[in-house]
Amino acid sequence: DSFVSAWQAVDTVDGWLTEAQARRYFDAVSSITPSGQVVEIGSYHGRSVIVAALACATSEIEVVAIDPHAGNDRGPREWDGTESDGNSDHRKFLDNLAMAQVDHLVRHVREFSDDALDDVPGAIDVLYIDGAHRFAPAASDIKHWGERVVDGGTLLMHDAYSSVGVTLALARRMWFNGNWSYVGRSGSMVQYRKQRLTWVQRPVNIARQLLPLGWFTRNLVVKTAIVLKQPWLARLLGHDGATWPY
Numbered sequence: 001d002s003f004v005s006a007w008q009a010v011d012t013v014d015g016w017l018t019e020a021q022a023r024r025y026f027d028a029v030s031s032i033t034p035s036g037q038v039v040e041i042g043s044y045h046g047r048s049v050i051v052a053a054l055a056c057a058t059s060e061i062e063v064v065a066i067d068p069h070a071g072n073d074r075g076p077r078e079w080d081g082t083e084s085d086g087n088s089d090h091r092k093f094l095d096n097l098a099m100a101q102v103d104h105l106v107r108h109v110r111e112f113s114d115d116a117l118d119d120v121p122g123a124i125d126v127l128y129i130d131g132a133h134r135f136a137p138a139a140s141d142i143k144h145w146g147e148r149v150v151d152g153g154t155l156l157m158h159d160a161y162s163s164v165g166v167t168l169a170l171a172r173r174m175w176f177n178g179n180w181s182y183v184g185r186s187g188s189m190v191q192y193r194k195q196r197l198t199w200v201q202r203p204v205n206i207a208r209q210l211l212p213l214g215w216f217t218r219n220l221v222v223k224t225a226i227v228l229k230q231p232w233l234a235r236l237l238g239h240d241g242a243t244w245p246y
Helices: 001-009 019-028 048-056 085-101 115-121 136-147 166-171 202-210 213-227 231-236
Strands: 037-041 063-066 106-109 124-129 149-157 178-187 188-195
Touching: 001 019, 001 136, 019 048, 019 124, 019 149, 019 178, 019 188, 037 048, 037 136, 048 063, 048 085, 048 124, 085 106, 115 136, 136 149, 136 166, 149 231, 178 202, 213 231
Parallel strands: 037 063, 037 124, 063 106, 124 149
Antiparallel strands: 149 188, 178 188
Protein backbone atom coordinates (compact mmCIF):
# COMPACT_ATOMS: atom_id res chain seq x y z
CA ASP A 1 0.00 0.00 0.00
CA SER A 2 0.98 3.65 -0.15
CA PHE A 3 2.12 3.66 3.47
CA VAL A 4 4.88 1.19 2.63
CA SER A 5 6.26 3.65 0.07
CA ALA A 6 6.00 6.50 2.59
CA TRP A 7 7.87 4.54 5.23
CA GLN A 8 10.58 3.59 2.77
CA ALA A 9 10.95 7.27 1.85
CA VAL A 10 11.96 8.17 5.42
CA ASP A 11 14.18 5.15 6.03
CA THR A 12 17.36 7.26 6.06
CA VAL A 13 15.86 10.37 7.70
CA ASP A 14 16.91 10.94 11.31
CA GLY A 15 14.13 11.04 13.87
CA TRP A 16 12.26 9.13 16.54
CA LEU A 17 9.07 8.19 14.70
CA THR A 18 8.60 4.41 14.72
CA GLU A 19 6.85 2.50 11.97
CA ALA A 20 3.72 1.95 14.09
CA GLN A 21 3.59 5.66 14.95
CA ALA A 22 4.09 6.61 11.31
CA ARG A 23 1.21 4.33 10.33
CA ARG A 24 -1.08 6.00 12.89
CA TYR A 25 -0.11 9.45 11.60
CA PHE A 26 -0.43 8.39 7.96
CA ASP A 27 -3.91 6.92 8.53
CA ALA A 28 -5.10 10.04 10.36
CA VAL A 29 -4.00 12.32 7.53
CA SER A 30 -5.38 9.99 4.86
CA SER A 31 -8.84 10.16 6.41
CA ILE A 32 -9.39 13.93 6.26
CA THR A 33 -11.22 15.87 3.57
CA PRO A 34 -9.33 17.11 0.49
CA SER A 35 -9.57 20.72 1.67
CA GLY A 36 -8.24 20.05 5.17
CA GLN A 37 -5.10 21.21 6.94
CA VAL A 38 -2.37 19.30 8.75
CA VAL A 39 -0.19 21.16 11.25
CA GLU A 40 2.95 19.65 12.72
CA ILE A 41 4.89 21.17 15.61
CA GLY A 42 8.46 19.93 15.79
CA SER A 43 9.73 18.42 12.53
CA TYR A 44 13.49 18.20 13.15
CA HIS A 45 14.91 16.62 9.95
CA GLY A 46 11.50 15.99 8.40
CA ARG A 47 10.85 12.31 9.12
CA SER A 48 7.29 12.78 10.35
CA VAL A 49 6.20 15.58 8.02
CA ILE A 50 7.34 13.60 4.97
CA VAL A 51 5.01 10.79 6.06
CA ALA A 52 2.16 13.30 6.41
CA ALA A 53 2.86 14.88 3.03
CA LEU A 54 2.94 11.53 1.26
CA ALA A 55 -0.36 10.59 2.91
CA CYS A 56 -2.08 13.43 1.06
CA ALA A 57 0.16 13.89 -1.97
CA THR A 58 -2.74 13.63 -4.44
CA SER A 59 -5.13 16.01 -2.63
CA GLU A 60 -5.35 19.72 -1.85
CA ILE A 61 -4.56 19.28 1.85
CA GLU A 62 -2.14 21.86 3.21
CA VAL A 63 0.69 20.51 5.35
CA VAL A 64 2.38 23.02 7.65
CA ALA A 65 5.59 22.21 9.53
CA ILE A 66 6.41 24.50 12.45
CA ASP A 67 9.97 24.26 13.69
CA PRO A 68 12.33 27.13 14.58
CA HIS A 69 15.44 25.01 13.97
CA ALA A 70 17.01 27.03 16.74
CA GLY A 71 19.49 24.36 17.75
CA ASN A 72 17.69 23.42 20.97
CA ASP A 73 15.29 20.58 21.83
CA ARG A 74 16.91 18.44 19.16
CA GLY A 75 16.74 15.15 21.03
CA PRO A 76 16.87 13.48 24.43
CA ARG A 77 18.40 15.82 27.04
CA GLU A 78 19.44 18.34 24.35
CA TRP A 79 17.63 21.36 25.78
CA ASP A 80 20.22 23.89 24.69
CA GLY A 81 21.99 24.26 21.36
CA THR A 82 23.75 26.60 18.99
CA GLU A 83 22.74 28.62 15.97
CA SER A 84 25.10 26.45 13.93
CA ASP A 85 23.23 23.29 15.01
CA GLY A 86 19.92 24.91 14.10
CA ASN A 87 21.08 25.98 10.65
CA SER A 88 22.49 22.52 10.02
CA ASP A 89 19.14 20.97 10.99
CA HIS A 90 17.32 23.41 8.73
CA ARG A 91 19.45 22.53 5.71
CA LYS A 92 19.03 18.82 6.41
CA PHE A 93 15.27 19.30 6.74
CA LEU A 94 15.02 21.02 3.35
CA ASP A 95 17.29 18.45 1.71
CA ASN A 96 15.23 15.56 3.05
CA LEU A 97 11.96 17.08 1.82
CA ALA A 98 13.48 17.56 -1.62
CA MET A 99 14.85 14.01 -1.64
CA ALA A 100 11.36 12.67 -0.84
CA GLN A 101 9.90 14.99 -3.50
CA VAL A 102 7.46 16.62 -1.09
CA ASP A 103 9.12 20.02 -0.73
CA HIS A 104 6.33 21.57 -2.82
CA LEU A 105 3.69 20.04 -0.53
CA VAL A 106 4.99 21.35 2.81
CA ARG A 107 4.96 24.92 4.06
CA HIS A 108 7.65 25.43 6.65
CA VAL A 109 7.17 28.08 9.33
CA ARG A 110 10.54 28.67 11.00
CA GLU A 111 9.19 30.01 14.28
CA PHE A 112 8.62 28.79 17.81
CA SER A 113 5.12 27.37 18.06
CA ASP A 114 3.78 30.16 20.31
CA ASP A 115 5.00 32.76 17.82
CA ALA A 116 3.54 30.93 14.81
CA LEU A 117 -0.13 31.05 15.82
CA ASP A 118 -0.84 34.06 13.58
CA ASP A 119 1.18 32.59 10.69
CA VAL A 120 -1.10 29.56 10.31
CA PRO A 121 -4.69 30.66 9.71
CA GLY A 122 -7.73 28.42 9.60
CA ALA A 123 -8.92 25.28 11.31
CA ILE A 124 -6.80 22.17 11.73
CA ASP A 125 -7.88 18.65 10.84
CA VAL A 126 -4.81 16.79 12.11
CA LEU A 127 -2.46 18.29 14.69
CA TYR A 128 0.83 16.50 15.41
CA ILE A 129 2.89 17.77 18.36
CA ASP A 130 6.50 16.80 18.93
CA GLY A 131 7.87 20.13 20.06
CA ALA A 132 9.59 21.18 23.27
CA HIS A 133 9.05 18.47 25.87
CA ARG A 134 9.09 20.65 28.98
CA PHE A 135 5.76 21.03 30.77
CA ALA A 136 5.05 24.70 30.00
CA PRO A 137 5.61 24.69 26.21
CA ALA A 138 3.96 21.27 25.81
CA ALA A 139 0.88 22.40 27.75
CA SER A 140 0.79 25.62 25.74
CA ASP A 141 0.90 23.74 22.44
CA ILE A 142 -1.95 21.46 23.49
CA LYS A 143 -4.10 24.37 24.64
CA HIS A 144 -3.55 26.99 21.96
CA TRP A 145 -3.14 24.75 18.94
CA GLY A 146 -5.64 22.17 20.16
CA GLU A 147 -8.33 24.83 20.25
CA ARG A 148 -7.93 25.15 16.48
CA VAL A 149 -8.69 21.47 15.77
CA VAL A 150 -12.08 20.91 14.14
CA ASP A 151 -14.78 18.77 15.75
CA GLY A 152 -13.97 15.19 14.84
CA GLY A 153 -10.36 16.15 14.16
CA THR A 154 -7.24 14.43 15.44
CA LEU A 155 -4.49 15.40 17.87
CA LEU A 156 -1.35 13.24 17.99
CA MET A 157 1.26 13.78 20.70
CA HIS A 158 4.70 12.20 20.64
CA ASP A 159 6.66 11.16 23.74
CA ALA A 160 3.60 10.78 25.92
CA TYR A 161 4.17 8.41 28.84
CA SER A 162 7.88 8.73 28.11
CA SER A 163 8.74 12.39 28.71
CA VAL A 164 7.81 13.69 32.18
CA GLY A 165 7.01 17.17 30.86
CA VAL A 166 4.77 15.90 28.06
CA THR A 167 2.96 13.45 30.32
CA LEU A 168 2.30 16.16 32.92
CA ALA A 169 1.04 18.46 30.15
CA LEU A 170 -1.39 15.77 28.98
CA ALA A 171 -2.53 15.22 32.56
CA ARG A 172 -3.22 18.94 32.89
CA ARG A 173 -4.86 19.54 29.53
CA MET A 174 -6.35 16.24 28.36
CA TRP A 175 -7.01 13.62 31.02
CA PHE A 176 -10.03 15.38 32.53
CA ASN A 177 -11.02 17.34 29.43
CA GLY A 178 -14.54 16.55 28.29
CA ASN A 179 -13.83 17.69 24.71
CA TRP A 180 -11.23 15.08 23.79
CA SER A 181 -11.69 11.34 23.42
CA TYR A 182 -8.63 9.15 23.91
CA VAL A 183 -8.29 6.86 20.87
CA GLY A 184 -5.14 4.93 21.77
CA ARG A 185 -1.39 4.95 21.41
CA SER A 186 1.50 3.46 19.45
CA GLY A 187 4.47 3.37 21.78
CA SER A 188 4.85 6.91 23.07
CA MET A 189 2.51 8.48 20.52
CA VAL A 190 -1.04 9.06 21.77
CA GLN A 191 -4.04 9.87 19.62
CA TYR A 192 -7.12 11.90 20.56
CA ARG A 193 -10.32 12.73 18.71
CA LYS A 194 -12.01 16.05 19.35
CA GLN A 195 -15.56 15.33 20.43
CA ARG A 196 -17.84 16.30 23.29
CA LEU A 197 -18.02 13.50 25.86
CA THR A 198 -21.06 12.72 27.95
CA TRP A 199 -20.77 12.45 31.73
CA VAL A 200 -21.05 8.69 31.33
CA GLN A 201 -18.16 8.57 28.85
CA ARG A 202 -15.79 10.77 30.87
CA PRO A 203 -14.82 8.30 33.65
CA VAL A 204 -14.04 5.63 31.06
CA ASN A 205 -12.01 8.11 29.04
CA ILE A 206 -10.00 9.09 32.13
CA ALA A 207 -9.39 5.46 33.09
CA ARG A 208 -8.10 4.60 29.62
CA GLN A 209 -5.53 7.40 29.88
CA LEU A 210 -4.38 6.22 33.29
CA LEU A 211 -3.73 2.65 32.15
CA PRO A 212 -0.34 3.42 30.48
CA LEU A 213 1.09 4.86 33.71
CA GLY A 214 2.75 1.51 34.42
CA TRP A 215 4.55 1.75 31.08
CA PHE A 216 5.45 5.36 31.94
CA THR A 217 7.05 4.26 35.20
CA ARG A 218 9.01 1.59 33.37
CA ASN A 219 10.29 4.21 30.90
CA LEU A 220 11.47 6.44 33.74
CA VAL A 221 13.44 3.56 35.21
CA VAL A 222 14.94 2.81 31.77
CA LYS A 223 16.01 6.43 31.35
CA THR A 224 17.53 6.46 34.81
CA ALA A 225 19.46 3.31 33.97
CA ILE A 226 20.80 4.89 30.77
CA VAL A 227 21.82 8.10 32.54
CA LEU A 228 23.54 6.11 35.30
CA LYS A 229 25.18 3.87 32.67
CA GLN A 230 23.54 0.71 33.96
CA PRO A 231 22.36 -0.94 30.70
CA TRP A 232 21.73 -4.24 32.47
CA LEU A 233 18.79 -2.66 34.33
CA ALA A 234 17.25 -1.36 31.10
CA ARG A 235 17.66 -4.79 29.48
CA LEU A 236 16.01 -6.36 32.53
CA LEU A 237 12.95 -4.25 31.68
CA GLY A 238 12.95 -5.38 28.06
CA HIS A 239 14.84 -2.41 26.64
CA ASP A 240 18.00 -2.59 24.54
CA GLY A 241 19.93 -0.71 27.19
CA ALA A 242 21.29 2.09 25.00
CA THR A 243 18.66 4.08 23.09
CA TRP A 244 16.24 6.50 24.73
CA PRO A 245 12.73 4.95 24.96
CA TYR A 246 10.20 6.45 22.58
